[in-house]
Each structure stands twice: as C-alpha cells, then as structure tokens.
Amino acid sequence: MASRMRVEELDPLIHVPARLRIVATLAALPEGDTLSFTRLQGMIGLTPGNLITHLRKLEEAGYIATEKTGNGAASLTTARLTHRGRTALEGYTAALRQLIEGL
C-alpha cells in the first residue's frame, strides 16, 4: 500500500507514456530551442490528434510552450520545454529513482 501511494506521488502529468516521451524528447534539446510539431510527431510516433491532446495538457500546466507562425499550408507549430517543465521533469526522475530503489 505504501508503494502504491508513492507511485501516485509521481507527477501525473508526466507519468503517462506518451507525455513522458514528449517531455524527455524536448528536454534533450538545449534550453530555449524549439522543435516543430512535425518532427516531434515523427520522433514520438503519435497521431497528430493524440499529440495535440497531450501537448495541450502539458501547455496548460506550463510545462511546455507552443507557438504557431504563418497561415494555411505555410503554418508552423513549434514546442519547447519551459523552465518549469524542465524542473518538473527533474523532480519526476528523482522521485522515479527513489521509487525504483525502494521496490
């Protein structure tokens, strides 16, 4: 029961496979760099709809920032991990490490 409680202490916004991969991928970029939606989708392998849903949740939490430039076929959407998102990921991985050591 104690272990179960500790699992629940993991940040629920990151502790979902798709979002963990999104955040881990963006965290591999230098701070401030942005990644296009198309390349992120290619690297993560999610459908556009799924990716948009997960990006929206992360953006609402302030973990990522997205920006859309241009219109129509020339439009480009980019995403970057915010400082808050990077801090949240560091907290998540630290908690994950502690949890695994306790298992």
Add this chain to the structure above:
Amino acid sequence: MTGKDGTPQAATAEEGEVFDPRDAAALFEETTRQARSRFDLMPPILTLAAAVTVLVAYGAVWLSVRDQHPYSGPTGTALAVLYGVLAVWIVFVATILHRSLSGRSSRQRRLEAVVFGAIWISIYVFQGALYHVVPSQAVAFGVYPAVGPLIIGGAAAAGYEAAREKPAHASFAVATVVLGAFAAFAGPADVWGVVAIGGCALLLVGTAALLWERRVWHHG
C-alpha cells in the same frame, strides 16, 4: 521498448491506467538516448572525418612545399586536393547538421552562426590585408593560412565554450590555439606538416573524448 521504426514503444498504459515505474524509467532512458543521438550536433564520426580531412588537406600542401627554398606556395595540384577535401568535408558537415537541426529552431544558435561566420570571414579578409601590407608569400600564403584559422577560430571557440561551462570543449579549443602558435615556429613550409599531424592527433583525441562523453550519456 523499441519499435520497428527505431522509436521507443510506450508501455500500453494510458491516462488513468497503471504505468509501472520500472517501465517508465526504461522508457525515459531510451527516449532520452534516442533524442540526444538525433539532436547530436557533433557526433564522433564528424571529428573522425575532420581528422582525416586535416591530415589529407594539410598533408597534400606540405608535400608540395616542403622542398621550396625560398617558399613560393602550394602547387595547383595540392590546392586542388586541399579544396576538394574541404568541399567533401563541408558536404558531410551540412548533411549531419541538416539531420540534427531539421525542425529545430533557436535564436541563440542563429546568433552564434552569425558571430562565428563573421569571425571566419574576417580571418581571410585579414589574410588579404596582410599580403597587401607585407607582400610575402611565406607569411600570407604559408604561415598565416596554416595557423591563423586555428589561433583565431580556436580562441573564439574557447571563449564560447568557457561561457557555456564546457571545460572539456574549451580545453580542446585552447589546445588548437596552442598547436597553431607553436606550429608557426616550423616556418612557411613545414608548418603545414606540423598542423597536418598535430591537428589530426588532436582531433583523434577529441573523437575519443566524444565517444567517452556519449558512453556516459548512454550508461550514466
């Protein structure tokens, strides 16, 4: 945890379902490893290719000028080898950078590219000025083109890497400056041979350091 296309397969857990922490840790490590590899701007293959390029390009010039007394500059064949090898190197670098930078954007990277581009152009403008003031083949087409880019470019890179708190990269840049400064003592002909061998050795050490750095990424 890796799919057919090489991307990590997420565990099946979705929103509200149980996601085992060990699966999460494995997924995080695999995703991070793959992302770093795809975003890598300086893979070891690049420095290894640079080592070969320096050895062949500078070595070709040295072979053509080593018996010249007085120094009259590299032959047309040596220059063709030098520029041919450099052209292949530039295409190779462009391919690697395109692979890494595709879909990426950064105001900081753009500024860095402009700054280093301006420094690089200034190196060769200065070469023209040097020949204009001191019309010496030995200086303007011997010592300076062999070591000028190493000293000026290396100094700029050392400052940049020190500001980024990357001591290993800064040390490599400083070693390049030191190589350039000492190689100049060899004179207009032999400086090419010293830089060919010294530069190649330095880049091989750099390749080994990069391999070690990536090993730490993947296993650390």
